[in-house]
Amino acid sequence: MQKRNWERGATAVEYGIMVALIAAVIVTGVTVLGAGTQDMFTPVSNFFASLHP
Structure with a gap:
């Protein structure tokens, strides 16, 4: 049970990193365009x- 909660936390961190990267790409694209x-x-x-x- 302990390992499963740790994996869930790691997944949340990974999603947070992906969202931050997507936001950076959007901001860069809007700035350039x-x-x-x-x-x-x-x-x-x-x-x-x-x-x-």
Whole structure:
């Protein structure tokens, strides 16, 4: 019974590490894509800003 609880704790730690890595990948992807798409939407933003000052 003792070994089973230890294995369950190790599994929880492994899931926590996986979630942290997935979150890091998502943050990195959003940062990279956000910087790339900012230039793409600047003309659209300027267009709408000129319509309604």
